[in-house]
Amino acid sequence: MSDTEADEGGNRKVKRFMIVNRKAPYGTIYALEALEVVLIGAAFDQDMTLVFADDGVYQLKKGQQTKGIGQKNFSPSYRALGDYDIEKLYVERESLQARGLAPEDLLVPVRVLGSAELSVLMDEQDVVLSF
Amino acid sequence: MTAAVALKDKEVAVDEEGYLINLADWNEDVARTMAADDNIALTSNHWEVINFLREYYAEYQVAPAIRVLTKAIGKKLGPEKGNSKYLYELFPYGPAKQACRYAGLPKPTGCI
Numbered sequence: 001m002s003d004t005e006a007d008e009g010g011n012r013k014v015k016r017f018m019i020v021n022r023k024a025p026y027g028t029i030y031a032l033e034a035l036e037v038v039l040i041g042a043a044f045d046q047d048m049t050l051v052f053a054d055d056g057v058y059q060l061k062k063g064q065q066t067k068g069i070g071q072k073n074f075s076p077s078y079r080a081l082g083d084y085d086i087e088k089l090y091v092e093r094e095s096l097q098a099r100g101l102a103p104e105d106l107l108v109p110v111r112v113l114g115s116a117e118l119s120v121l122m123d124e125q126d127v128v129l130s131f
Numbered sequence: 132m133t134a135a136v137a138l139k140d141k142e143v144a145v146d147e148e149g150y151l152i153n154l155a156d157w158n159e160d161v162a163r164t165m166a167a168d169d170n171i172a173l174t175s176n177h178w179e180v181i182n183f184l185r186e187y188y189a190e191y192q193v194a195p196a197i198r199v200l201t202k203a204i205g206k207k208l209g210p211e212k213g214n215s216k217y218l219y220e221l222f223p224y225g226p227a228k229q230a231c232r233y234a235g236l237p238k239p240t241g242c243i
Contacts, residue, residue, distance in 0.1 A: 039240040043196045072192065080191035083199045 015126040017041050018049045021056035022130065026071055031059050034131035035077060042084040049125065050081075051118060052110070053092035056131075057099060060091070060106040078108050092118055136164050150232050157235030165233050169224070173233070177221055179208060184234040194239040197227040 019038055025031045041048045052060055059075070066073040081089070089110040096102070096112060103112060113121070122128055134149065135142040143156040149165065151157060162181055166173045173181075183204060187195055195203065197215070205213015212218075218226035227239045 036240055039193070039196065043198070043240070074192050076191050077193040080187075080193050080195070080199075083191075083195065083203060 014045060014047050016047045016049065016124065018051060018122060018125040018128045020051045020053065020122075020128060020130040021059055022054040024055040025059045025061075025064065025075065026066065026069060030131040031056070032074055034129075035074065037129065037131075038081070038086060039084060042081075042086055048086050049088040049090070049121070050086070051090045051092065051122075053095045053115075053118070055095075055099075057091055057095050057101060057106075060089075060108060060110065061101070062105055062107050075107060081108065090118060090121070136161060136168070138164055148232075148238060150238055151235045154235055154237075161235060162233040169229075176212075177230075177233075179212075180204065180218065180221060180226070180230050181234045183207065184230055184236060188234070188236050194231045194236040195227065196239050197225070200227050200230075200239075 019034050019041075021031060021034050023030045038048055038050060060078060061075075064073050064075045081087075089108060091103070091106070091110045091112050093112050093114045103110060134145045134147060136145055136149075138160050143161055144152040146152055151161070163173055166177070171177075184194070184200070187193075187200075187203065197218075201213055201215055201218060203213075204218070207213075215226070218230075222229040231237070231239055
């Protein structure tokens with residue numbers, strides 16, 4: 001966040017960040033790293049929006065069991081996002097449907113949007129980070 | 132190089148900032164020893180926060196940032212405890228950072 005500008009009062013400008021999650025929760029480090037970025041952004045009072053698309057929708061799937069792969073199940077962390085005032089969670093409708101999932105299968109309340117609507121939302125951001 | 136906290140009967144490994152490497156190594160003695168190394172004797176007020184953090188981590192798998200901790204403590208233990216003045220008096224090195232260390236949690240994300 002080195003390019004965050006300060007106004008005359010020394011207050012840092014709030015930027016609109018969109019974090020796009022496209023990968024399954026395990027097998028790569030992307031999902032966990034994206035979550036870290038989200039929490040750090042929130043700690044700096046930035047405006048955070050999360051999008052889950054493609055296999056990224058699995059990150060929010062209820063009932064994750066990670067014992068067999070010897071990794072920490074970090075999915076309960078998504079339920080703490082509300083404590084960080086992160087409430088803009090979007091899931092791409094096409095990705096959800098293609099995987100036979102419905103909003104009830106997810107750990108947290110989300111808004112389901114089509115890819116056309118999401119691209120409009122994406123245009124409104126200052127920063128888009130894809131994981 | 133590995134650092135360690137020396138208990139009566141064994142040592143537990145910690146990272147360069149003093150956080151437990153293996154979260155399962157935690158017990159109340161670890162917290163007491165870490166605090167004693169900082170010249171702090173833990174009171175029931177300290178334990179209230181430490182226990183709260185452990186419950187929060189068990190539930191969400193995340194060590195809460197200071198803002199989140201303050202708000203959540205206020206909700207659970209009342210506004211006279213859910214403010215940074217009270218928490219900084221208990222944990223002068225930074226409530227989230229220091230209390231998370233005593234509680235055996237990782238350093239909170241977003242903490243500098």
